[in-house]
Amino acid sequence: MVDIFERTGKIAIGRRLRLLSQQLTDDSSKIYQLYGIEGFLPKWFPVFFILHQDGEQTITRIAEHIGHSQPSVTRSIKEMAKVGLVKDNLKSKDKRKNVVGLTDKGMIISQKILNELSSDANNVVDLMIAQAQHNLWEAIKEWEKLLEQKSLHKRIQEQKKQRESKYIKIVSYQAEYKSAFKSLNEQWVSTYFEMEESDYKYLDHPEKNIIEKGGKILVALYKDQPMGVCALIKTEDPEYDFELIKMAVSPEAQGKNIGYLLGKEIIKVAKELGASKLFLESNRVLKPAVNLYHKLGFTEISTRPSPYKRADIQMELAL
Amino acid sequence: MVDIFERTGKIAIGRRLRLLSQQLTDDSSKIYQLYGIEGFLPKWFPVFFILHQDGEQTITRIAEHIGHSQPSVTRSIKEMAKVGLVKDNLKSKDKRKNVVGLTDKGMIISQKILNELSSDANNVVDLMIAQAQHNLWEAIKEWEKLLEQKSLHKRIQEQKKQRESKYIKIVSYQAEYKSAFKSLNEQWVSTYFEMEESDYKYLDHPEKNIIEKGGKILVALYKDQPMGVCALIKTEDPEYDFELIKMAVSPEAQGKNIGYLLGKEIIKVAKELGASKLFLESNRVLKPAVNLYHKLGFTEISTRPSPYKRADIQMELAL
DNA sequence: AAAAGTTATATAACTGGTTATGCAAAAGTA
DNA sequence: TACTTTTGCATAACCAGTTATATAACTTTT
Incomplete structure (x- = not known):
């Protein structure tokens, strides 16, 4: 099943990355359970993290910080509000704004996630990186930079011209x-x-x-x-x-x-x-x-x- | 925007991978256009590839080969049939089976994709790998193997116990x-x-x-x-x-x-x-x-x- | 040969994201 | 002060995948 990538070659690197990322995120809800964190969806993590670190702020602000779209954040916030992790529509002069903050319950869970789960996960990933010859984390960073300098599209265009x-x-x-x-x-x-x-x-x-x-x-x-x-x-x-x-x-x-x-x-x-x-x-x-x-x-x-x-x-x- | 990952740490490696893979695949429809391949959706590539390489076969067979779910292949095949790249319901004794093959039009396009686009893409990726210090392709392969040996969930569980x-x-x-x-x-x-x-x-x-x-x-x-x-x-x-x-x-x-x-x-x-x-x-x-x-x-x-x-x-x- | 089990597929519904769009509020401008 | 533009958000619709499920067609067992 995996050797499809050996057959198609590196043109499929995008797909291969997606598959790997899926494998990693599929496990994540089980992992939260491990820490006794019930009713927390892993996809909330970035929103949660930023609220914990930077405190109350508007939806658009959160979206910018975590690099997601604003509707995606709106939805997460709604879901989190429903289970009482977050309170929205906090006081604000500007009535367009929806200022969001963690509730006490949210605070308690965020302590647990950031102190225990997050640090364990970090250690595990570091360990895996150490076990591999090629550093995935650094490789990703390098690719992000390379793509910032010149898009894949542009690179392929040049290659085509040259050929x-x-x-x-x-x-x-x-x-x-x-x-x-x-x-x-x-x-x-x-x-x-x-x-x-x-x-x-x-x-x-x-x-x-x-x-x-x-x-x-x-x-x-x-x-x-x-x-x-x-x-x-x-x-x-x-x-x-x-x-x-x-x-x-x-x-x-x-x-x-x-x-x-x-x-x-x-x-x-x-x-x-x-x-x-x-x-x-x-x-x-x-x-x-x-x-x-x-x-x-x-x-x-x-x-x-x-x-x-x-x-x-x-x-x-x-x- | 990217530095959210520096802040959250390696717990977000799954998300970071997804983002990178998205960046790569977002470009792909533009890339197909570059080669004058109109009306071809990049997501069809794996199905297309396997039909070109291994010839006519059933939907389930294709799904197994490319590591996608069967419904996903069913849908792709339907879409490809609509634009005449593929013909399905070919003769087969077993009436449950839906044997699928490339049409002549599909053959012509697959020649173009595999001879030109695919080889250019391969070269570009190889070039990018060469420009980076850490080999992304090899790193992915290693991680796939590491996760096969022991899931992320298991690893984190052990780390937690140890802590x-x-x-x-x-x-x-x-x-x-x-x-x-x-x-x-x-x-x-x-x-x-x-x-x-x-x-x-x-x-x-x-x-x-x-x-x-x-x-x-x-x-x-x-x-x-x-x-x-x-x-x-x-x-x-x-x-x-x-x-x-x-x-x-x-x-x-x-x-x-x-x-x-x-x-x-x-x-x-x-x-x-x-x-x-x-x-x-x-x-x-x-x-x-x-x-x-x-x-x-x-x-x-x-x-x-x-x-x-x-x-x-x-x-x-x-x- | 009937019953039970398995296989191949289609379809429906969900997921975690996206873009597009419309509306209200605020800010800027004539 | 009225008019126009910008901002912030919610909502709707889409996307590329998934899992769950129903059904028909075969195969095996009794």
Whole structure:
């Protein structure tokens, strides 16, 4: 039964933790009985503890302290009030607040729990930790910290990108990629805007209008399929050497870092061509694209005339 | 919020584990999305995994494999069937059985999960383990094993006994314990049986009928209160030197090992008095008592005549 | 072959938590 | 002072599991 975890591997670490925690908490009501504490539900412990240590306080306050939701505390308090461990609705100026405190009966039980049960439990756990080679308590603390720094989701996303980057190759334009170069760009342009004359100029005749004019086209292959493209053209503007245009990544291949890899590579190419400053145009609606350009080091500049209607942001990068 | 655990101490290790496991599983639906797996609930994973690995099988079989309850699997299967990942009620001679298998759609998704997601997750967890000083995965395994050997409940019980044994003192009879000697015995005898003449002989005149005849009375004090007694009297029977009588422990002080400590001490005393064989009588209704005698090393013997009506078991111990 | 027992499953109800929502009271602001 | 926003709480509904129980279908015993 346990060896399901050996079979599924560490992806099931969450489940395995839950199972272990369940094993531990399942015993707990029996343990309270051991100490002659009748009618006390183990789940009340955190609420009880905080009331004993910090005294009377409101429900929301308790919830914050113990890291539970407020409705969960409300329910516990109700249950505890029913068996007379706690009294609620204590005097308070603010009528929204429900100030809660231990009753005398609650005090007596809390003495017992904290002096006897709690200290025995502590010793037992310490003993178990000592019997094991790997310290569970410390390991939990470390994991809490690690997850605080970076969520599991984020970590897996990165891992995925890294694995997939092995399937990504950035290559120079060749005739066989002509249709991909057009369709990838057409796809996103027509989703957000309308195709313009300038678009057709480059997409229909890339060799003539880009490469033969001293520009460059890069293609990103994912598992040997063209999934992203971008191009560099010489500008007339004397301030810039090249303009970055026609950056496009297939929606199917999103999240694989293809845009970034293309960008990095095209910047490298520009440097090799002797460029010292790059220019590009985009639209603020395309947030992921603008983010990507920022990530690549581009900075916004005040707008100058553009051949594209859709352009509402211009950026530059000094190499 | 987290430091509630530093305050409550290790008694809350179960809760802390649950919280950590929750943090891990909360992310999981987002993670499935990352891989383009839509409409798959992470809780289905174990069922899915086992169907992929071991092929078609019945619901109960799956439940056993993955260590969940049968109703839980029944529900998962229903949900998965609804979205077409699984087909149930496959042909089977035994009409009670519900044989379940993956559909083609299920197969495709399971490929994706097991080849990509699962391996990325494994790598991420391994990386996190490597970043931590204390290996969480191994620590969990060790705890599972430790708990299998001895439950938390049992461990805490032992710890409690040990702590309390510090408050227990075994002392020789003195006049001040006369009333305790009588009342402790009276209490249990009259609960199960009726007081007999023999009882009054020893309980009303312990000095005269026990001590002055070469016997011995021990009293167990718990926090300086007499909570247990037992006595040794010389027997007429030449085969035995002494008989163990009037063993009684207050119900309030049960579970503190007092009976065992009294027994051990009285045996030691008997040895010092030069005894080589002890005798005692009891009744099978008093299971904890008979257990205690066994634990002390006594063995049953075939019955001989007794002055007590209530005796139906006799035991001896060779020193 | 009938009766009794066992097995496989579905269903219902509970558990210890959660999020979502609505309402009243208090606080802030025009 | 009236209006809007915020706060504190209760309630409802959900979630992923559980145990308990009923029922039908098989198997074993008499």
